[in-house]
Amino acid sequence: MSSVLRFSLPPVAGNSRRRQRILASADRQALFSRIAPVYDNLNDVLSLGQHRIWKRMAVDWSGAKQGSNVLDLCCGSGDLAFLLSQKVGLDGQVTGLDFSSEQLVVASSRQKLYSKACYGNLKWVEGDALDLPFSDCYFDAITMGYGLRNVIDKYKAMKEVYRVLKPGSKASILDFNKSTDGFRTSIQGWMIDNIVVPVAAGYGLSEEYQYLKSSIQEFLTGEELEHLALKAGFSSAKHFEIGGGLMGNLVATR
Numbered sequence: 001m002s003s004v005l006r007f008s009l010p011p012v013a014g015n016s017r018r019r020q021r022i023l024a025s026a027d028r029q030a031l032f033s034r035i036a037p038v039y040d041n042l043n044d045v046l047s048l049g050q051h052r053i054w055k056r057m058a059v060d061w062s063g064a065k066q067g068s069n070v071l072d073l074c075c076g077s078g079d080l081a082f083l084l085s086q087k088v089g090l091d092g093q094v095t096g097l098d099f100s101s102e103q104l105v106v107a108s109s110r111q112k113l114y115s116k117a118c119y120g121n122l123k124w125v126e127g128d129a130l131d132l133p134f135s136d137c138y139f140d141a142i143t144m145g146y147g148l149r150n151v152i153d154k155y156k157a158m159k160e161v162y163r164v165l166k167p168g169s170k171a172s173i174l175d176f177n178k179s180t181d182g183f184r185t186s187i188q189g190w191m192i193d194n195i196v197v198p199v200a201a202g203y204g205l206s207e208e209y210q211y212l213k214s215s216i217q218e219f220l221t222g223e224e225l226e227h228l229a230l231k232a233g234f235s236s237a238k239h240f241e242i243g244g245g246l247m248g249n250l251v252a253t254r
Contacts, residue, residue, distance in 0.1 A: 050243060051079075052079075054174055054242055054243060054247055054249070055079050055080050055083060055145060055174065056083060057174075057242060057249060058080060058143055058145060058172045058173075058174040058249055059080060059083045059084055059087060059143060059172070061170070061172040061240075061249060061251045062084070062141040062142065062143050062170055062171070062172035063140075063141050063169065063170045063172075064084055064087045064088055064092075064140065064141040064143075065087065065088070065140075066087075066088060066089045066091060066092065067088060067089065067091040067092050068087070068088045068092050068093075068140040068141055069088075069092065069093045069138070069139055069140050070084050070087075070088060070092065070093070070094050070095070070139055070140055070141040070142065070143070071094075071095050071096075071097065071134070071139045071141075071142045071143070071164065072084055072094065072095070072096045072097070072142075072143050072144070072145070073097055073129055073132075073142055073143070073144040073147060073161065074097070074098055074099075074129055074144055074145070074146070074147025074148075074150070074151075075096030075097060075098045075103070075104075075107060075124070075145075076098060076100075076103045076107070076145070076146070076147075077103055077106040077107050077110065078096055078106070078107030078110055078111070078122075078124075079145065080143045080145045080174075081094050081096035081107065081122060082110070082111075082114070082119065082122075084141075084143060085116075085118050085119050085121055085122050086116075086118055088118075088121060089118055089121070090117065090118055090120070090121060092121055093121050093123075094121055094122045094123070095122075095123055095124075095125055095134075095139075096122065096123070096124050096125070097124075097125045097126075097127050097129070097132070098124075098125075098126065098127075099126065099127065099128060099129070100126075101126050104124045104125075104126055107124055108124055111124075129147065129151050129157050129160065130151065130152070130153055130156045130157055130160060131160070132160045132163070132164050134164045135164070136163055136164065137163075137164070137165065137166045137167065138164045138165075138166070139164055139165055139166065139169065140166055140169050141165075141169055141170055141171075141172070142161055142164070142165055142169075142170075142171040142172070143171075143172050143173070143174070144161070144171065144172070144173045144174070144175075145173075145174045145175075146174065146175050146176070147173075147175075148173050148175055148219075148225075149175050149176065149215050149216065149218075149219045150215060154220065154228060155228060155231065155232060158228055158229055158231075158232035158234075158252075159232045159233070161232070161252075162232045162233045162234060162252075162254055165254040166254065167254055168253070168254060169253070169254050170251060170252065170253050170254070171229075171234075171250075171251070171252045171254075172249060172250070172251050173225075173249065173250040173251075173252070174247065174248075174249045175219065175247070175248060175249075175250075176188070176212075176216045176219065176246065176247060176248070177222065177241055177242075177243075177245055177246060177247050177248030178216055178217070178219045178220060178221050178222075178248075179221070179241075179245055180221055181245065184244075184245045184246070187246070188216065188246055189213060191246075192212055192213045192216075193213070196212060197210060222239030222240075222241065222248050222250070223239070225237070225239050225248075225250045226238065226239050226250070229250060229252040233254070234252040234253060234254055235253050235254065236252070236253045237250060237251070237252040237253070238250070238251050238252075239251075
């Protein structure tokens with residue numbers, strides 16, 4: 001199966017804050033749609049392939065196992081979803097959800113190209129991380145790679161993750177780490193200015209990747225992410241610094 005399911009939400013009349021959120025979300029949706037064709041190549045180049053290791057760690061931390069029903073939220077072109085597919089096997093189910101139809105087209109194309117038997121357990125859904133189209137306590141595990149930083153309302157996103165997770169299950173959220181260490185922060189900023197943006201410029205995407213630096217600066221520290229998860233209802237939350245502190249992974253248990 002490689003179809004993309006779409007869920008449309010009705011407009012909320014008379015609610016200017018809601019309309020502003022949708023507009024800002026649409027801007028980010030357009031940004032990720034523009035970079036979709038070269039997203040995977042850029043990730044490999046910019047991380048020297050290390051992102052594949054970090055994503056495997058995120059999947060391992062999720063607790064997904066054979067037969068699990070799991071969600072990869074903000075799935076992009078599907079890297080985490082494909083790893084989850086191998087974890088849960090033919091008896092499991094993996095749903096990849098993203099707000100960018102272009103990213104989902106890339107993910108679906110990769111699914112057909114790789115053609116592994118276990119990838120038959122994958123389905124792709126176009127939807128909103130702030131209003132998930134799933135019933136309560138539906139998933140055995142959830143992953144989210146480089147997505148929480150980009151949602152408009154991080155608390156609401158965490159509440160939705162909590163809602164659709166089964167009791168005792170885990171969410172594993174991988175993203176750039178907003179360090180409290182000034183030296184690490186300066187290194188991160190230098191790398192974005194002198195490596196990430198120039199490389200992206202070679203793909204004609206310098207403006208799109210300029211957004212990266214501001215999104216990290218506006219993100220939460222590891223301690224703040226732990227507090228956010230607990231506030232959303234999770235029973236425990238632990239943030240792990242990886243990649244020399246440049247990346248981080250939040251593990252939250254419902």
